[in-house]
Amino acid sequence: MTNHRNMPAVWLLASLLATGISACSPSINHHGYIARPGAFGQITEGMSKTEVEGILGSPSTTASINFDGDSNYYITSITESRAFLQPKETSREVIAVRFDKNEQVTSFAQYGLLDGKIININDRETPVQGGELSVLQDIFKGILGSKPSL
Numbered sequence: 001m002t003n004h005r006n007m008p009a010v011w012l013l014a015s016l017l018a019t020g021i022s023a024c025s026p027s028i029n030h031h032g033y034i035a036r037p038g039a040f041g042q043i044t045e046g047m048s049k050t051e052v053e054g055i056l057g058s059p060s061t062t063a064s065i066n067f068d069g070d071s072n073y074y075i076t077s078i079t080e081s082r083a084f085l086q087p088k089e090t091s092r093e094v095i096a097v098r099f100d101k102n103e104q105v106t107s108f109a110q111y112g113l114l115d116g117k118i119i120n121i122n123d124r125e126t127p128v129q130g131g132e133l134s135v136l137q138d139i140f141k142g143i144l145g146s147k148p149s150l
Contacts, residue, residue, distance in 0.1 A: 026080045029087070033060050033074040033095075040095055040110055049103040056095065069100040092116060 042055050059072035074095040081087035092113040100106045
């Protein structure tokens with residue numbers, strides 16, 4: 001014979017356990033360009049820009065250098081996030097296709113997450129007077145720092 005008074009507690013415990021387990025499973029998010037398998041292998045030097053865009057599609061971004069030609073970049077990023085943790089980028093792929101002035105492919109490359117470099121745009125901090133002092137030190141700085149003149 002089962003005790004029916006403990007059944008809500010058992011169901012509550014089971015639902016909490018299921019919620020805890022599901023919170024630990026990662027959420028995978030795909031961002032940006034998703035390449036068709038084998039599409040990059042179809043690109044060759046000398047192809048026209050319209051042919052490249054016909055194979056790869058519209059680029060994620062472009063970089064124009066007016067005197068030398070321009071470049072198309074196809075960027076894919078995959079991030080993994082867990083319950084309360086910051087998302088972590090697990091994969092990044094950049095396909096770079098460089099064109100000359102006549103819009104013909106001059107070079108192309110594929111880069112991954114390990115090829116990237118983190119660049120700190122501005123690592124300098126502007127010093128703020130009193131920023132390194134505690135609130136009480138800042139308050140008493142004027143009192144203790146000034147000496148009465150005789």
